[in-house]
Amino acid sequence: MYVAVKGGETAINNAHKLLADRRRGDRDIDALSLAQIKEQLALAVDRVMAEGSLYDRDLAALSIKQSRGDMIEAIFLLRAYRTTLPRFGYSQPINTGEMKIERRISATYKDLPGGQMLGPTFDYTHRLLDPDLAQDEATDEPVTRKPDVGRTQRVSEILANEGLIEDDGKNGHGAEEPGDITRTPTEFPMSRDERLQSLSRGDEGFLLSLAYSTQRGYARSHPFVGEIRIGEVDVEIEVPELGVSVLIGRVQVTECQMVNQFQGSAKVPPQFTRGYGLVFGQLERKAMAMSLCDRALRARELGEDIVAPAQDEEFVIAHSDNVQATGFVEHLKLPHYVDFQAELGIVRQMRREYAETNDAVSSMIKEAAE
Amino acid sequence: MSDTKDSRRNRMAVLAMSDTATLVEFWKTLGVDPEFTMPRSPQTGIIGVRGRIGGGGDAFNFGEATVTRATVKLASGFVGHAYALGRDHTKAKLSAIIDALALDETWSARIENEIITPLQNRIKARDQKRAGETAATKVDFFTMVRGED
Numbered sequence: 001m002y003v004a005v006k007g008g009e010t011a012i013n014n015a016h017k018l019l020a021d022r023r024r025g026d027r028d029i030d031a032l033s034l035a036q037i038k039e040q041l042a043l044a045v046d047r048v049m050a051e052g053s054l055y056d057r058d059l060a061a062l063s064i065k066q067s068r069g070d071m072i073e074a075i076f077l078l079r080a081y082r083t084t085l086p087r088f089g090y091s092q093p094i095n096t097g098e099m100k101i102e103r104r105i106s107a108t109y110k111d112l113p114g115g116q117m118l119g120p121t122f123d124y125t126h127r128l129l130d131p132d133l134a135q136d137e138a139t140d141e142p143v144t145r146k147p148d149v150g151r152t153q154r155v156s157e158i159l160a161n162e163g164l165i166e167d168d169g170k171n172g173h174g175a176e177e178p179g180d181i182t183r184t185p186t187e188f189p190m191s192r193d194e195r196l197q198s199l200s201r202g203d204e205g206f207l208l209s210l211a212y213s214t215q216r217g218y219a220r221s222h223p224f225v226g227e228i229r230i231g232e233v234d235v236e237i238e239v240p241e242l243g244v245s246v247l248i249g250r251v252q253v254t255e256c257q258m259v260n261q262f263q264g265s266a267k268v269p270p271q272f273t274r275g276y277g278l279v280f281g282q283l284e285r286k287a288m289a290m291s292l293c294d295r296a297l298r299a300r301e302l303g304e305d306i307v308a309p310a311q312d313e314e315f316v317i318a319h320s321d322n323v324q325a326t327g328f329v330e331h332l333k334l335p336h337y338v339d340f341q342a343e344l345g346i347v348r349q350m351r352r353e354y355a356e357t358n359d360a361v362s363s364m365i366k367e368a369a370e
Numbered sequence: 371m372s373d374t375k376d377s378r379r380n381r382m383a384v385l386a387m388s389d390t391a392t393l394v395e396f397w398k399t400l401g402v403d404p405e406f407t408m409p410r411s412p413q414t415g416i417i418g419v420r421g422r423i424g425g426g427g428d429a430f431n432f433g434e435a436t437v438t439r440a441t442v443k444l445a446s447g448f449v450g451h452a453y454a455l456g457r458d459h460t461k462a463k464l465s466a467i468i469d470a471l472a473l474d475e476t477w478s479a480r481i482e483n484e485i486i487t488p489l490q491n492r493i494k495a496r497d498q499k500r501a502g503e504t505a506a507t508k509v510d511f512f513t514m515v516r517g518e519d
Contacts, residue, residue: 055419055435056456086415088437093420093429100497102504110511118507144502154425168424178430180418192423193430200432235435237417239382241451244375247383249455251419251435278421280433 023068037061046252046281047071051322052078053182053201055251055280072322079323092236092245096255096278097154099231103282106155107225108259114152119230120282155227156257156274165259165272172301188314192298195317199293200279202320204286210310211292218308219296223275226259230282254283258291263302273302381472381486385465386454388489393464396485404471409449410441412459442466448473 024031038045038061048060052075059078067073103119106112118124159165171178171193179194190198199207214221232250239246256277264270275295277287296310297317309315319325385393416434423430439453440462450470452462472481 050433053433054416055433058457059436082416082434085436086413088415088417088439090418090431091420091435093422096421096425100500102500103507116509117504118509119504142503143506144499145506145508147498147501147505156425168422168427171423171428171430176429178420178428180431182418182431182434193428196421196423196430197432235417235419235455237437237453239451239453241441242375242378244379246379246386246453248386248437248453250387251455253421255425257425274424276424278432 023066032065034058034061034065037064043282044069044071046283047204047286048074048078050280050283050286051075051201051203052082054078054082072326076323076326089237091248092238094233094235094251094253096229096233096253098151099229099233099253099255100250101152101229101231102252103230103284104152104227105225106227108155108227109158112153112155112158114148121284152229154257155259159226159259159272163269163271166263166268166274169274169276186317188317189300190313190317192294192301195297195313196276196278196290196294198317198320199277199290202290202293202317203322203325204283204289206320206322206325207289207293208285210296210316211289213308214292214296214310219299219304219311221273221275221292221295222261223292223295224259225288226257226274228254228256228284228287230254230284252281254279254281254287256284256287256291258288258295260295265303273298377482378469378472380490381482382452382465382469384486384489384493385452385461385468387493388461390458390461390464392489392492393461393468393485396488397464397468400477400480400484402471402477404467405445406442406467406470408440408463408466409443410439412438412440412462414438414457414459438462440466442470444470444474446474 038057041061041064044064045057045060048063048071049055049057051071052060052063054060056078059081060074063074063077063081064071066077101117101119103121104114104117106116110116156165156168160167169192172191173179173193179191179197181194181197186194186198213219215223230252232252234247235249235251236245236247238244254277258275258277260273260275262270263273273295275291275293275298277290277294279287279290293310293316296308297313299306299311300313304311306312415437417437418431419433419435420429421432422428435455436457437453437455438457438459438461439451440459441452442450442463444450444467448470450466450468450473452465452469454462454465468481468485471477472486
C-alpha cells in the first residue's frame with residue numbers, strides 16, 4: 001500500500017536555494033566558465049560524455065558545473081537530457097584506422113610501422129605535485145616536428161598478416177544491424193555488440209576493478225596492449241534527402257586493442273585472441289579496462305570455464321551502469337516511513353514472542369533444577 | 371547544374387567542420403543576403419554513433435552525439451541542407467543557405483573559392499599543426515651496446 005505524504009515544499013525550495021548558493025561558493029571568487037571546464041578539465045568532460053553516452057562537450061561541461069564536480073550526478077544529468085532529444089538515426093561505423101592520431105602506442109612491438117607516439121600523456125611524469133600550477137604560470141607552446149604522411153597501420157593488421165591473431169570480431173547474432181541497448185530492453189545472454197555498448201558507457205571505476213581482478217588471477221587472460229590510439233575520427237551519416245553519406249563532424253575517441261593468449265580448437269589452430277575497447281574522448285584507462293572486460297566476457301564463446309566475476313555477463317553488465325546503480329542505492333534515502341513502520345511492528349512482535357519463549361524455557365529449566 | 375555530388379558532399383562536410391564565427395566571417399565577405407524560407411527550421415537531435423568490433427569487424431553502437439540539421443529554400447528555388455554535430459542553430463541555418471546558394475551557378479564559384487576553400491585550408495592547417503605536435507612525441511629508440519665485442 002502506498003500512502004501519499006505531502007509537505008516539505010518550503011524546506012525543499014530552501015534546500016535548492018542553498019544548493020545554488022554553495023555551488024556558486026564565495027562570490028569574491030570568479031565563477032567558472034564552461035570554456036574553462038572544457039579546456040582545462042577536459043578529461044572530466046570526456047568521462048562525463050563517455051558514461052553519459054552523449055558526445056557534446058558544452059553539455060558535459062555544463063553538467064559538471066551544475067553538479068559541483070560530482071561526476072555521477074553530471075553523468076545522470078547528461079543521460080536525462082539525452083532522453084529529451086529526437087533521434088535522427090545512426091552514423092556509419094567510424095573508421096579508427098583513418099584516425100587523426102594524437103597518441104598511439106604499442107606494448108607488443110618496439111619498432112612498429114608508424115612508431116610510438118606518446119602524445120599528451122601522464123605516463124613518465126613523476127607524479128609530484130607541481131606548485132607552479134597553483135599560480136597561472138605561462139605555458140610553453142608544444143614542440144612540433146614534420147609528421148609522417150598517410151595512414152598508420154594497426155598492430156592487429158601486422159599480426160593478421162601472419163594468421164597469428166583472430167579476425168576483428170563478430171557480433172554473434174549474424175545480423176548486419178547491431179543491437180541497441182537504448183532501444184531494446186537488456187536480455188541475457190547478450191550479443192557482443194550489445195555488450196560492448198554497455199561497457200563503453202559503463203562506470204570506469206567498476207570496469208577498472210574488474211579488469212584488475214582478471215590480472216590478479218580471477219579469469220586470467222595474459223593480456224598485452226597490442227595498440228592504444230587516441231584521436232579524432234570522422235562521423236558520417238546517410239542524408240536521406242540526398243541519398244549520400246555526408247561527413248557531419250569529428251569526435252575524439254580512444255581505442256584499445258588488447259591481445260590475449262592463444263586459443264585453439266579442432267577447427268582453428270592456436271592464435272592470439274582479442275579484447276576491444278572504444279570510448280568517447282581521451283580515456284585510456286577506461287578503454288583498457290573495457291578491452292579486458294570484453295575479453296573476459298567472451299569466455300562462453302571461446303569455450304573457457306566461467307569461474308570468476310569478470311566472466312559473468314549478467315553480473316558485469318547489470319552492475320556496470322553507474323546511473324542505474326546510484327538510482328537504486330540512493331533511493332534508500334527517500335522516505336520509506338510506511339515500510340519502516342511495518343518492519344517496526346514485525347520486530348516488536350518477534351521480540352515479544354522471543355521474550356515469551358525465553359520466559360517459558362527458563363521457567364522449565366528452573367523447575368527441572370528444583 | 372555544375373554541382374556534382376562529390377563537391378556537395380565536400381561542401382557540406384567543410385561547413386559542418388567549421389565553427390560559426392569563422393563561417394559568419396567568410397559569409398559576410400560574400401556580401402549577399404538572399405531571401406529564403408525554411409522548410410525545416412534548425413532542429414537538434416541525437417544520432418547513435420557506431421564503431422566496429424576490433425576496429426574492422428561487425429558494427430556496434432557505442433554512444434550518441436548531438437546533431438543539428440536544417441533545410442533552407444531560396445526564393446530562387448534552390449534547396450540547401452545542413453547536418454552538423456553539436457547544437458548550433460545559427461551554424462545549421464547559415465550552412466544550409468550556403469549549400470543552397472552554391473547550387474546557383476551565379477554563386478557557386480565564389481562560394482567555392484571564398485568560403486569553402488579557405489575554410490578547408492583552416493581545417494587542414496589545424497590538422498597539420500596537431501599532427502606536428504604529435505609527431506614531436508614520437509619515440510626514437512636507440513640501442514646501447516654493452517660489454518666487449
